[in-house]
Amino acid sequence: MAITVAAILSSKSPFSAPFGQRAQAHNAKMLFRRGDSDVLTVYNAYIAWKRVCQSTGTSGKEFQFCRKNFLSQQTLANIEDLKGQLLVSLADSGFLSLTDEERRALSRLRFAPGGRNRRQQQFFDVPQRVNINSDNDIVSASIIASSFYPRLLVRDTPGTKGLRNIGNNQSISLHPSSVNKNQLDIKWLSYYHIMQAKTVYHAHETTAVEPFSIALLCGDVRCDMYSGVIILDGNRGRFSVPDWKTMLVIKVLRTRLRELLTRSFKQPGKLPTAQQEKWLDVWQRLFSQDFAKDKQVGSITKG
Structure with a gap:
């Protein structure tokens, strides 16, 4: 998903708003709304377009889908092409590990004819093992x-x-x-x-974005145990926590995640250690949908 989002941000919006039809275009866009996010809304539209393209008997369906939803067929195709280029770069640099079969499939996509010479839109599906959080x-x-x-x-x-x-x-x-x-x-x-x-x-x-996510992942923070406040980058944001244990958990998690990211950048393709796998599992559990409804996230607010 992250690679597709990067491609989306490097392209213009696929949503169009023709003069005299802006209200209809906005309503069509809102049908794809996801996660209170403009970025994820475009991603949702891209996934719907991809599903139409990959369905059987697609002759004319892609055009009808894009016209009905005020989407640019060319822009969506450009996003897919750019995604393929980014995948190649990640695979070549070692950040994305692919099997021999997956590499051959990506290579076929890489050298497939584009533009007007393309008969049908080609896609490369990112392996599920590296795309496990795409629905979260x-x-x-x-x-x-x-x-x-x-x-x-x-x-x-x-x-x-x-x-x-x-x-x-x-x-x-x-x-x-x-x-x-x-x-x-x-x-x-x-x-x-x-x-x-x-x-x-x-x-x-x-x-x-959830306040907890900012406190855990963004910038540098100072933990004031006495007042029970996490201070972001000087004073850009202040987040109160319910107790010192929660603050300690956030502090330790931040440190471990930074270590894991630093290691992955310095040694691309190298698998995390068993201990780092455990910290990754903790992080994923924290950001599960069930956790979002729990008291922990809601307890962190702007001070």
């Missing part, structure tokens, strides 16, 4: 926020439209096409970039 929106949103950091917005007053960029305290609005435009209960949002429109600054490609 909490994990996806957490990784997106960590990758985008420090591009974070916070809503200081719940129920209002006002958002603040934690990097420079600038007031920011969401782009009118964002799926989060009217979601006034969302506290934290990551964003990909900001563009100025007259006197207003609009954040694009926003994703709602």
Whole structure:
């Protein structure tokens, strides 16, 4: 999933809004809404398009699907092509381990004719063993926020439209096409970039993120045991925790995850140790859907 998201962010939006049909186009986009995220919404549309392309008897169905949902067929194809290029780069650099059969399949995709010479859209399915969290929106949103950091917005007053960029305290609005435009209960949002429109600054490609994810994965933090507060990068964010045990768990988890990431970057392709596998398992359990409904995540709030 992460590779597809990277390809999406490197392309223009596949959603179109023809003049005179913007309301219909927005409604069509909202049907793909996922995880309070503009990024995951595009990913959801991509998955639906891919499913149509791979179904039997697709003659004309792809065109009808894209037309009905105000999607650019060419942009979606470009996203798939770019995803293939990124996969090749990851495999060649050792970050993605593939079997001989998977490498041959990727090679066939790499040298397949493109553009107008292509008779049918070609796809390479990422092995499930490295795509186990693709259906977990909490994990996806957490990784997106960590990758985008420090591009974070916070809503200081719940129920209002006002958002603040934690990097420079600038007031920011969401782009009118964002799926989060009217979601006034969302506290934290990551964003990909900001563009100025007259006197207003609009954040694009926003994703709602849990406070726990920020405290665990983003920036550098200082743990104030006495006051029970985790302080992010000086004072960009403050998160209160229910007790010292929770704070200690977050501190240890941050350290172990940093060690694991550093090792994977320095030694791509090398499998994690048994101890690191255990820490990865703990991380995945924490970000399971059941955990999101538990008291632990909800207990961490802006101080």
